[in-house]
Amino acid sequence: xxxxxxxxxxxxxxxxxxxxxxxxxxxxxxxxxxxxxxxxxxxxxxxxxxxxxxxxxxxxxxxxxxxxxxxxxxxxxxxxxxxxxxxxxxxxxxxxxxxxxxxxxxxxxxxxxxxxxxxxxxxxxxxxxxxxxxxxxxxxxxxxxxxxxxxxxxxxxxxxxxxxxxxxxxxxxxxxxxxxxxxxxxxxxxxxxxxxxxxxxxxxxxxxxxxxxxxxxxxxxxxxxxxxxxxxxxxxxxxxxxxxx
Numbered sequence: 001x002x003x004x005x006x007x008x009x010x011x012x013x014x015x016x017x018x019x020x021x022x023x024x025x026x027x028x029x030x031x032x033x034x035x036x037x038x039x040x041x042x043x044x045x046x047x048x049x050x051x052x053x054x055x056x057x058x059x060x061x062x063x064x065x066x067x068x069x070x071x072x073x074x075x076x077x078x079x080x081x082x083x084x085x086x087x088x089x090x091x092x093x094x095x096x097x098x099x100x101x102x103x104x105x106x107x108x109x110x111x112x113x114x115x116x117x118x119x120x121x122x123x124x125x126x127x128x129x130x131x132x133x134x135x136x137x138x139x140x141x142x143x144x145x146x147x148x149x150x151x152x153x154x155x156x157x158x159x160x161x162x163x164x165x166x167x168x169x170x171x172x173x174x175x176x177x178x179x180x181x182x183x184x185x186x187x188x189x190x191x192x193x194x195x196x197x198x199x200x201x202x203x204x205x206x207x208x209x210x211x212x213x214x215x216x217x218x219x220x221x222x223x224x225x226x227x228x229x230x231x232x233x234x235x236x237x238x239x240x241x242x243x244x245x
Contacts, residue, residue: 019060075116131173139176
């Protein structure tokens with residue numbers, strides 16, 4: 001009985017070795033036929049600096065075909081090249097950009113990523129025509145009612161050089177932005193802050209810093225346009241007894 005069990009065990013071990021050798025031979029044959037394959041390994045992840053591209057598994061020892069893992073710089077170049085190649089084959093694609101910067105009228109059509117910096121194929125955003133027309137009409141109507149501060153409307157949130165968006169209309173359609181001169185917006189924020197401060201006894205100054213500076217506390221902000229144009233009403237801080245109200 002013991003002899004029989006030993007014989008069965010030896011047979012199983014022999015079968016295991018033959019299947020393992022078959023996996024190894026199949027992996028090496030496959031790898032030799034492909035330029036991208038560097039070597040075969042029994043390590044699932046192929047070890048540091050490599051990655052698995054094909055596996056032979058099941059009964060017997062598993063074997064894995066390995067390729068060299070590209071550096072982040074190499075991967076970034078490949079992402080860009082793959083994006084540009086894809087973009088060249090698709091007429092809807094107009095540009096490839098890193099990170100996710102398909103902005104201002106564009107949307108991401110396809111992303112090429114993984115290791116390295118991602119690249120995004122961008123095409124013109126498909127807008128709802130009725131919603132776009134509504135946003136445009138509302139923007140120009142509001143702008144006409146708020147002249148001379150509002151100069152015009154743009155679809156670009158940065159407006160144009162020397163200008164800043166003071167109100168926006170967004171949604172399913174194309175976005176529209178009411179734009180004003182940056183200096184005029186800053187002057188209005190300051191004037192509004194000064195008027196409010198004059199009407200409140202504990203307000204002692206208006207400052208472009210929200211923290212109001214050492215010895216002061218923030219009371220109220222006046223914002224129209226981007227953050228560089230903000231003004232803030234401030235009151236004194238009483239260091240011994242708390243805040244003066």
